[in-house]
Amino acid sequence: MLNFVMQYQGVLKKMKTENSTEIQYYLDMKTDFLNMNQLLNKEIKLSFVTYECLNCHLEKKIYRQGFCKSCFFDAPNAGDWIMRPELSKAHLDIEDRDLVYEKSVQLQPHIVYLANSSNVKVGVTRKQQVPTRWIDQGAHEAIEIVEVPNRYLAGITEVALKEHVADKTNWRKMLKNDIEDENLVEWRDKLKAYIPEEAKEYFIENNSETNINFPVVKYPTKPKSLNLIKTPNYTGKLVGIKGQYLIFDDETVFNVRANEGLVVSIEL
Template structure:
């Protein structure tokens, strides 16, 4: 079987284990069903996720022009604390910014090899955690907008990491129940005074189950360095496919690339 199209991040569905769907120009392939099969990935070009241009992807699936102009690629996507929509200030496109920033947000703890703090729009739960490869997650605050969540994250990241270390995430083989509620209690004292009313005490820890066994070797490849790759798929975690022999690819990092996928 052969498929061709633009890569978007894999769609996911919570379950035991989590179900993954490769999204190639809207063709959805259940990737769990491909575990045990040989896949060949061939890079064929680019298609910007915003304008469809065939210019090389600059960052996050966008061509260079869109990365600097699209409201979906603005700095507040990465740094919520820079949000301005709650002040009525436009950055690139006020309608889009209002939709993204003036929505309820969740501040959470997640275990991705380390306990980290993060921020997401409420409707991105649990997708955001799955994309990061978190095995446990716990919401600790719900805010009315992105700015407030960003400010809470800023205060907490002096005490906890806020980035996922992909190597630790892929290598992690933590099996026991990790009590994120302990961490919630510990970091409570660092919660900014003015946002105390957003703090949530009684959410339950969410455990996420991936179709994945810890590989002996972590060696991440990209289609830039390796435009053709063939290997036997043995697992999936976060947005990474894991191939036999210790080769992994981050599908999300290839958004806006086009590829041919062959299944043997």
Template sequence: MILTGHIRPLGHEYKTPISYLMRLDNEEIPLNDYLGKTIEINYLGEISCIYCGRKIKKSFNNGSCFPCFRDRPENDVCIVKPHLCHFHKGTCRDEDFGQTHCMQPHIVYLALSDDIKVGITRKPNMIKRWIDQGAVAAVPIAEVPDRKTAGEIEIHLSQFINDKTNWRRMLKNQIADKDLLAVRSDIKNQIPDQYQQFFDESHDVWTFEYPQLQIPDKIKSLSLDKQEHIKGNLIGVKAQYMILDNGVINMRKFSGYKVRVELYL
């Protein structure tokens, strides 16, 4: 099979194991069907902004042109630092976006990808978020009315729990032997009094299994900025990474890159 198009982040469906899709523009390729098979990716020297479609030489924040990076609400600083949300100050880049995405119920969660980390997401997106992070287990610990409140709890708890994933350890399945429910119980006393009303111990742990034929001993990052031709046998997919027998490529990072993909059954 040969397909040409612009890379989009990997799609996935919560199954056992996770069912992955490679996405090129409107085309979707069921990656699980190609485990153990050869995949060839050729970069065609063209990048298009994932928002406005303009041709660009360099992308910002996983697929934006500079004006979209500068102006769109999806790229505002409060997206990566939600405790800095400025919607209430009237300075949101897009009030409709703020109402739809930020002034909505969010959950604060614990996820186990390499070690336990704390994070936040909108409630309808939690499973997608956990899979994108390569979590093998996750559990909500609080539900709050808006993104800013979730961010304030997250930044406080990050004093005691990591808020980032070590992606190399995650891909090598080097996972800490820790009990999410025990950590959830322990962390309750670390939540400030004004947020205790949101703490929730009722949720069970979600678990995730990824399609992997083998675990790489070493992690070599493959980049379309450095090599226009990538070819290898697909041995796994986890988070937003395609794991080949000669390296790994973060497909979200190269959103908007135009490629020709050849898949061999």
């Protein structure tokens, strides 16, 4: 029988990352900050405790993206423009849920990028989120295509480019490390012709791709996702971290970000 000697409890939020020779991962457990890299090759017990909405902080069942159902449909940081940047309207002074908040997020520099995690895909992020966004997606290489002054321009550029390149990641392929290196500079130059007229002047002519290394001892061959609601107690040896996934020795994987809003205990 395993004897766990340390216990931490807190509401799950996506792991914070530090870009280094090998990505460093940190999990905020309310009163403690766990460096997850230090837990590699150690047995961990994960247990579901309850729910806590990331917006209202009430003990309410999580609906999507770490929010309870009412917050998901009411909170300004859960508007449709979050997932679909082309719906952004703050640049037109048009409010969705809270114009002050929307202006603070939408009216700042955004990057349209190519990332290679399971395949080459196009995506959008705020400039200040580079390279965090790429790390969260498990991309081993990425490159910026355009830098625009607002989220709307980034959104319409992404919509145009995804007619010619993927916009989704195959999480199983990414976790199996079943990947091929691509020349993202060539991809960037090839896609230049499809950038909308409004964003053409923001094309980035001369840059190189960023390479990212993840702390993985062993990749799974048949990753199976842990549902902590259906399986409220799980114990396994941590053998890797990629994207926002914890990878265990028995090929179980746990997506921290997809489980935001769950209160869990971690025993070491």
